[in-house]
Amino acid sequence: MKTNFYVDYNDTCQLRPFIQLENVSVSTGEKNVxxxxxxxxxxxxxxxxxxxxxxxxxxxxxxxMGHPHYKVTSGRIMYEGNDLFKIPHWQRAVQGIFLAFxxxxxxxxxxxxxxxxxxxxxxxxxxxxxxxxxxxxxxAADQIDMSRTWxxxxxxxxxxxxxxxxxxxxxxxxxxxxxxxxDELDSGLDSDTQLLVARVxxxxxxxxxxxxxxxxxxxxxxxxxxxxxxxxxxxAGTIVRSGDSSLIDSIHRGGYERI
Numbered sequence: 001m002k003t004n005f006y007v008d009y010n011d012t013c014q015l016r017p018f019i020q021l022e023n024v025s026v027s028t029g030e031k032n033v034x035x036x037x038x039x040x041x042x043x044x045x046x047x048x049x050x051x052x053x054x055x056x057x058x059x060x061x062x063x064x065m066g067h068p069h070y071k072v073t074s075g076r077i078m079y080e081g082n083d084l085f086k087i088p089h090w091q092r093a094v095q096g097i098f099l100a101f102x103x104x105x106x107x108x109x110x111x112x113x114x115x116x117x118x119x120x121x122x123x124x125x126x127x128x129x130x131x132x133x134x135x136x137x138x139x140a141a142d143q144i145d146m147s148r149t150w151x152x153x154x155x156x157x158x159x160x161x162x163x164x165x166x167x168x169x170x171x172x173x174x175x176x177x178x179x180x181x182x183d184e185l186d187s188g189l190d191s192d193t194q195l196l197v198a199r200v201x202x203x204x205x206x207x208x209x210x211x212x213x214x215x216x217x218x219x220x221x222x223x224x225x226x227x228x229x230x231x232x233x234x235x236a237g238t239i240v241r242s243g244d245s246s247l248i249d250s251i252h253r254g255g256y257e258r259i
Contacts, residue, residue, distance in 0.1 A: 024075035051234035096178030100168035140173035198225035
């Protein structure tokens with residue numbers, strides 16, 4: 001099934017989409033994982049991807065970020081009017097695309113502080129200030145109830161699953177991307193930490209009104225806290241249904257088969 005979903009803005013809105021997928025199909029190895037997907041994500045909107053395991057949600061996230069194992073076989077993806085295929089994965093991060101990983105990888109020997117300092121510096125070499133950066137990362141740590149001493153520990157090394165997810169959130173707050181792709185950032189979190197993550201994300205959206213989100217999640221309680229603008233249901237590598245947040249309630253009541 002082919003489904004096109006375009007955000008319906010009124011005629012006075014001249015904003016162009018941050019991300020524009022046009023009839024995109026993707027394979028990894030010998031397997032086709034995405035099929036003929038079209039989707040626009042405009043500035044200041046939050047989109048949610050839902051679907052059973054293996055439906056293609058993470059494949060879309062990896063494709064947008066430029067994972068080398070995911071090959072676009074047809075269609076095109078535009079980012080701020082430019083062909084995303086021509087932008088290497090590291091440059092996508094520099095230009096404002098951020099992916100919070102479902103299972104972050106530990107990097108012994110590389111501190112969180114040093115990694116993010118370089119990431120911030122590369123994004124704005126001429127205006128980089130170590131004082132401003134330190135203030136920003138310490139403020140971000142405070143927002144997520146993280147001890148500032150953790151900033152000098154190796155990235156994700158020796159942290160619990162929940163702490164690693166908070167570190168992904170820390171990176172988002174420090175890097176301040178144009179579009180954030182959150183791949184099950186809420187999974188494995190206790191209820192208090194879910195509330196914290198949702199509160200921080202909502203505050204970030206209020207402070208950065210043009211920032212956009214693509215959130216992958218299964219959990220109704222967490223999604224209800226986020227106030228998403230659009231919800232998309234994926235099945236067998238394509239978007240089979242799109243709508244507003246009421247779709248979350250429909251899934252909760254009747255499951256995916258009903259959709």
